[in-house]
Structure formats: structure tokens, C-alpha cells
Amino acid sequence: MSTRLPTFEDVQIKEVKGAILDKRLLTGGVLFVALALYPGLTMNAYHTRLLAWIMCFAIAALGFNVVLGYTGLLSFGHAAFFGTGMYTVVIAMQSAGITDLIVLLVLATLMAGVVGAIIGALSVKTHEIYFALLTLALAQLLYVLAARDVGGLTRGTDGIALNRPDFLGIPIGDAPAHIYLMGFYYHVILVCLFATIIVLWIVLRSPFGLTLKMIRENEMRAEMSGVPILRYRLYSMILSAMIVGLGGALYAVVVGHITPEYLDWTMSGEIVFMTLLGGIGTFLGPVIGAGGFILLQEVALNFTTYWHFTMGLVLFVVVLTLREKGIWGGAKALVDRVNDRRDDS
Amino acid sequence: MSTKKTESTKQDTPTEPILRTEDVRKEFGNLVAVDGVSLEFYDDEIVGIIGPNGAGKTTYTNLISGALSLTGGRIVFDGDDISDLRKYKRVRRGLVRSFQIPQIYDELTVFENVQSSVISRNEKNNRLFTLTSRDTDSIDETERLLEMFNLETHADEHTEHLPHGVRKILDVAMSFALRPKLMVLDEPTSGVGSREKNAVMETITDAAIDRNIGLIFIEHDMELIRNYSDRIVALHEGRVLADDDPSTVMNSEEVNQFILEGGV
């Protein structure tokens, strides 16, 4: 085989790739506008709240998947980062008197990153279930400290109620709750979600993202290519923790009352569940998973008080059948297969 | 079939060795796996290491790569003592090893596999906001490497379903992408069909000579050892039994007694 000049086919492939990217940007843009207009057009407070809720968890699941899907580590302690995001907002407002939303979000993201660095530094040396159990133990330690109010910051299991933050010096926090959400806060979450998607899309396709995949696919090879794998696992944990923390911080204002429940291991379980449901092997899977999980829960709750059973069954079946594909990857594979068949005939 | 690379044999005026192990030892409890091995390797030669199972060949290469820590002795690479250096730092200095079973990234494409090595060599792993698909430097180099190893046709394939021989070549290409000064290969042709073995060795040695890379390879196939080594080191029970040009080693009585008749 000798050198070959770019053929017509290559050029065509590049053009097709460009077209796919354009199509994605277009779809994304349309979706963004549609979501942005939704509350104003429908004036449906319930739906707006549900969407806000989904988007917060979509951010968290996207962040979680940096560790699970891209670096190949199952953490069972991500509630620590989600809860840190929430508690940072409420404690900064109540104890430090910070009321500006932007400052609060930045602070919460950074704090979650710090907790991520600590838990990460302690756990990146361990593997597989030991990593899962160590992150679980460390996060649970944080939960117990918050639930027993050690340090006097969290008010124990009673939790702390939260006021609505202001924005750029405008005392918008005084607006009634549903106006605040539908006219302002919902859009903040939407922007954060799309910003997270864009930033992560780039980061995961950067040399850094490739390095995480190297570690996931073959740790020994990565190390033998000169990659300090422990350091990159730690970076992955910090990045993941920051995004999950942002999701938590945004969610704090939606629920308005923060309790240690959000630090508990069942919360970690839910984040794992959402991500897996959507598909850890796909970029947007976690977003679909968060939506699927929350909608499923809402639907199940409408029909029965026994929604845990439904959710458990779904998780069980997804793990056994779809694995890393999840519903998003599964749907994509199905579409591909249908297209292939159409091409064949 | 004989394709010995006479043009690359060690020159008469020896330069500084690229790698020197001084009285290197490794003990596992009471078991002495490597028992004081002192050897020198140069960047313009191909050295074959032979020895029966349990002779300490793999342990010795693990000591060189840093996968195992030394019990005693010293390793000098390119003029510096690297005895306590972490694995990835040895790689960054140009000491690269490959494994019996190809170590590649299954869920990535052939292109990404090679590109990942190029990026790692340039220590660009920490770039967060540039797309790998736009990183023309590493793309160009990856394309050249794929061409050099005849892998272009597989570029966009995921590596899972590649034939074994191709996986092996890919593994080697990834190691070459690291621009090593010295490469340690653990049975580079294991698992490769006997007809392909020479082709694989050919590719490796050509590339090494072309780029002035020293090669150390462990091999059980005496035919390959004889054909491709400039020098042979025979290990037995953790010690150096012989270290000389191929014909001397192969004709040595001790080597015949302990290794060649041992049914390799």
C-alpha cells in the first residue's frame, strides 16, 4: 500500500461530517429557543418546574458521566458534590450574606471542585468496586457530619430554607416564586445546561478528553504512553465534581429547602441510575436519562405510590439488556439498524 | 529469509550506552528472580534476549520499565540514574516497552489510538479547549505513522475486530509514535501466524533502524532471534549466561545445554 492522495470520497466524507455538525448545531439552536419560549407560551408552572428540575439533574448526570462513561470509574459518592453545591449556596447566603446568583453559582462550583479534589485524591488509587465503595464511604461520612450538624453549619436533619438569590444587583429575589422561576430562573438553568453541553462537548473531544478515554480503555497502555494516570483520574474527578456541584447549586434554588438527604448515598444512586438509564457510552445519554428518570417517576407516582418498584425494575432491566448503551444509545443503534436495512434493500 | 541487518551492528568505537543496568536484582520473598544482571545496550543495535521459562526475562524487562521496583542495583538510561523514576516518566525520557498481548484501546479508532500516543509524547494531554480533530500537528504525524506501518486503510475502524497481526502492528506503531530512544519488546510476534512473523519483525526492525532506535526483544523463536539480532543475551536462573554476537551465543555449550535443549 502506498501513499494515496485524498480522493473524491474523502472530500465527500469531510463534507458530510460538516453537514452533520451543522445539523446538530441547528437542532440544538431550535431546541434551545423552543425550551426558552416554553414557559412564556404555555404559562404552565408545573411543566416549567418539571423542566427546571430535569435540567438541573441533566447537568449533574452529564458531570457524573465524565467519571463513569469517559474515565471508566464507578463512583457511588457523587451526592457529596451535588450536596456540596446545594449547601454552599444556602450557607453562603445565610452566613456570608451573599445574594448574587452568579457569585453563588461560581462559589458552589468551586467548593464542589474542592470536595472533588479531596475525595478524588483519596480514592483515585483504588479500582472498580473498591473505588465505588471508597467514594461511597467518604460521601457517607460527609452525609453523617451534615445530618448530625457537626460544625454547626447545616442545622442537622431539619435542613435550611433558602431565599431566592438576586441577579447583578437587581433585587429580583423579591419576586413571587412562580414568576421568579418562569420569568428568570428557568432560563438561567437552561443557559447553564447548554453551556455545560457545549463546554463538555469540546473538552471531551480535546486531548484531555482523549486522555480520559485512554485511561478508561487501557490504563496500563496509557501509563506506558507517558500519561500520569492518577493525576488525570484526579482531574476527571474534579471536573466531574464541579459540574455536578453546579447542578446541585441550581437545584437548591428550585427546591428552596436543603436537607442532608441530598448528600445521602441513595442520591448518588439516583445520579448513577439516570446516567445509566440514558446511556453512559453516549454524550447526550445522561441528559435523556435525567429526563427519562424524572418523567418516569412523575408518571409512576400518578398511578401508584409504589414508584420505587417501577424504578427498580427499570434499572434492573436496563443493566441486563442495554448496559452502557442505555435508552439513548439503544435508540441510536435501532435507528442505525433500520437505516442499514433500508440501504441494503 | 535471512535478512540480518549487518549495516546496523555495533560500531567498533563504542559510544555511551543508552541503557546500562548495574548488578540489578529482584527478589520475591525467598525467590530470586533476577540475580545481579549487568548489561549495556546501545541505540544502534538490536539485542535478542533468550532463556527458558522462569529465567527472569520478563522480570528483567519489568525492572527496566519500572513496573517492578529494584531490590538492588542501579539502572542508568541516557546518562541518568532512573532506578527510582516512575513508569510514565521513563516513557517520557524515551524508554518504551511493549507487551506480549497487544495493548491498544478497543473502543477507539486506529487513528485515535496512534494520535493518543503522539499527543502523549508531546505532553499535550492537558489541553482542554482544542479539538483533537483540529490539531493538525498531531494529525499530520499520525497520518505519516499510519502510512509507515501500512495502517491507513484501517484508520477509521475500531480496533476490536482487527486481525491479530494488525493489532500487533498497531501496538508497535503506537510505541514508535512515542519517539523512543530504546524499545523493549516482549515477544513481539507471539500469537502471530508463522507466515506473518517475519513481516512483523521486518516492520519493527526497519522502523527502528530508520529512526535510530535501540531494540531489545524477548523471543522464544530461535529462528527469529538468529535472523534479527545483532547481539544475543542468554539469561538462566536470573543470571547472564552469555552475552555476545549471535553465532557465538548459539554455539556456546552452556547455552545449548540450558536453553536450546530445554525445548523452547
Place this chain on the structure above:
Amino acid sequence: MPIESLTVNAFNGLYFAALLFFASVGLTLVFGILNLLNMAHAAFYGLGAYVAVWTLNNMGDVTTSTVALLTVLVLVIPLVVFVLSAALDKTVFAPLYEIEHVYQLLATFGVILMIDDIIKFIWGASPITVDGATDPSRQLGTLDLLGVSVSAYRSFVIVIAIACAVGLYLMFVKTKLGKISQAMSEDYEMVQMLGINVNRVRVLIFSISVAIAALGGALFVPFATATPAVTLEYVLLSFAVIVIGGLGSLKGVIVAALVIGMVRSFGIAYFPALELAIVFGLMALVIIFKPEGLFGDEGVVE
């Protein structure tokens, strides 16, 4: 500290340790021998607790004899659960043996959610307790231990736990089943190649393990209330126990259950705010510094 409170706390620590032993020993055996990480294991502890409250409360019309009540707790309930779990092993759990640990963890997390709702569906979400008339712990009264009066029922639970530990030890050392199990923990495929019916051993080990968890739950309720939170609490505690002891080690479970039992008992007495924090801190420290646990690099019974 006064000697009396020392005795009381040590006794309560032993009682906690007994319960933790029941809840966790099966988890470590199923992992060590069958290579299944069953997060839902402690859910059977919770299930045993509910079944016990329900059975005891329905026995009142027939008999309130202490011997009958204790027989139900120690023999009948574990036997019923034994049969039930054999069926579960053949159905729900069968596909899980084939998949990776992390997926086992996730699938069995799903099983926890399901069992949680089955419990709520049958017995409701509010706590339930054993009626006074059929409560063996009331009937048995107290005993004198080194000048301190302690619950006779709790002493009984401790004795059963010791008997159970000795029984398991003898099973592994003396019986054919035990020896095959040990061989399986070391080399599953080799045992399979010897022509031994691995599936039958699997069902037996799984069912014995689950039955012991249910036994623990049953023995737990005369002194406590059965709530859905029991399951979640013991899932975590049992993981702490098997991690500290070393995954797959019988001796490890015994020692770790004792450690955590004592930490909880003395912790509740002297540093109530930090009692659970110590448990999880200990668990984290063990994974960081000795990931194989105290006895995990040895066999099942060494």
C-alpha cells in the same frame, strides 16, 4: 468510666455485633465464593424483620409460648426464606452472575428499590412493632451479668450468632459442600471442570446466606421497630463490615462486626454525634491503606 457502664456498653456492643454479623456474613460469602456483589443482600435482613413482626403478631391467638415464638424466629422464618431465595437465585439473580461487578452493584440496587416497595405494599410505610403479648424479649426478662442486669433475649441473640458462626466454620471445614465452596472461591472454573454441579452449590450457598440475613432481621425486631429505613441502614453497615473485614472472609466478618458493634455501642454512649462518622471513616481508612481488608487476602475460613 465506671465498671457497670463498661459492662453494659460491651454487652450492647456484642449485641450490635451479632446483628451486623447476621446482616453481613452472607454478603461476604456470596461475594467470596460466588463472585456476586449483591447490594440487595441486606434487604433480606429488612424483609426478615417485617416477616417476623407480622408472624409474631398473628401467633398471639394460637400461642404465646416463648419456646414457640423463638422457634419461629430462629427456625421457621429462615427456612421459609431459604426456600424463597432458592427460587430467587434461579430467576432474578441467575443472570447477574455473568456480569461485571459494577453492573452487579447497579442491578442489585434496582432489586433494593423493588424489595423496598414490596415491603411497603404489604405492610405499609409506617413503622410496625411486635405486640407486647408475643414479644419474647419481654417474656424473657433480664439476666445478671457481672453485677449488671442485661436483657436475657439479647444474650440469646448473641448465643445464636456465635452458634451460627461456629456452624458456618464447621460447614466449611468438615462438609463436602463447604470444601467445594472453598475450592470455588479459589478457582471457580477448575471446580466446574471437575464435573461438580456448580449450580447446585451456588443455590445452596446463596440461600444459606440470604436465610442468615433474614434470621438476623427476625431476631432484631423484638427490640426494635421494622421500618423501610432498616434496609437502607443495614445495606451501608453491612458493606462497611465486609470491607473492613476483607471481602470474602468469614473471620473478617466476625472481627469487623465486633469492631463496628463496639464502636457503635461506645460511640452512642460517649460521642453520639460521631458514632456513624467513625464507622464510615474506618471503612474509608481500610480501603485506602489496606484495600484487601483485615483478612481479605486469606481464604474463606483461614
